[in-house]
Amino acid sequence: MILAEHLARIITIFPSLTDISEQDWNQDGIKVIEMVPNYIIEEGHFLEHVVLILDGTVRMYKISTSGREITMYRIQSGECCPLMTSSILGESEYEATACVETAGSVLIIPSVIFREWVDRYRNFRQFIFKSFAQRIVVMSNLLDSVNFKSIRGRISEFLIHMTEKNGNTDTLYITHDSLSVELGTAREVISRTLKGLEKEEIIKLKRGKITITNRGALQRYIEFN
Known part of the structure; x- marks a missing residue:
């Protein structure tokens, strides 16, 4: 269960979660945890949770077959990874690797609950779709830079x-x-x-x-x- 002091901070950082009911917040598996530097979520996994960043920095990158890395983007306070959310919504493998660069804290939401909230809460759904749109622009600029x-x-x-x-x-x-x-x-x-x-x-x-x-x-x- 999310403690009251955590909830006030979460809503301040993620106003789109204001409409979430007390009953929904009290579901099992929703929690705030500390990020450990250099912790990695590897590409190809089926994810069981969505991670919303309260503070700290996570770098998203791809690794080629030859082992070369390229940074795609970073997510920070008030953000989530659209590749992560799309993977969970589409029930597909995670298409990137994530590495904690700067220690901080995150809100963990089990994938089943996340899908329910996206269906039920309009403001939260808009936040997720807006995150998609913003990162599409970032990725488009990256492709343009690499290719041209x-x-x-x-x-x-x-x-x-x-x-x-x-x-x-x-x-x-x-x-x-x-x-x-x-x-x-x-x-x-x-x-x-x-x-x-x-x-x-x-x-x-x-x-x-x-x-x-x-x-x-x-x-x-x-x-x-």
């Missing part, structure tokens, strides 16, 4: 986006290995491209750190690559 942009343009876009997200700082703390995982390409390609950008005096490289020195040049690579 040069690696230089993709790296430039990633650096601009992440430094803006971190408060318009010019420095991003990330390794070449991590960047290759984010963009789904070989580490050697990443390192070669970054060294080329450094020669052009667009960035500066140090171990585990990239500093932008010419943001305008990076922006032009996004626009014309």
Whole structure:
């Protein structure tokens, strides 16, 4: 049973759950648990629960047959994974791998109860469908980037986006290995491209750190690559 203090916090983070009845909240299996860093849900599983993020970060990614990873998107506070919800609604295998990046807490809803709530509660159903729509846009942009942009343009876009997200700082703390995982390409390609950008005096490289020195040049690579 969800305790009152948890419920108030859940409703604040997920207003779409406001209409859920007290009786429905008291069903067995609904609980709040702590996420452990590096915990993984692997692709191909039939899921028994939906996970709604209260705080913390989970990275969603795909692994190729050769073992190479590409980050699809991340889910954070107030979000759920649409691939997870679609898997449960469609009673099909989970089509991605999820890894806890930042510790936090999550609301766990058994799949049977989740399907009942989607059928019964309009606001919650709209929240789930809106999550689908938002991630479709994200995935469309990712496919566009992978298929039509040069690696230089993709790296430039990633650096601009992440430094803006971190408060318009010019420095991003990330390794070449991590960047290759984010963009789904070989580490050697990443390192070669970054060294080329450094020669052009667009960035500066140090171990585990990239500093932008010419943001305008990076922006032009996004626009014309």
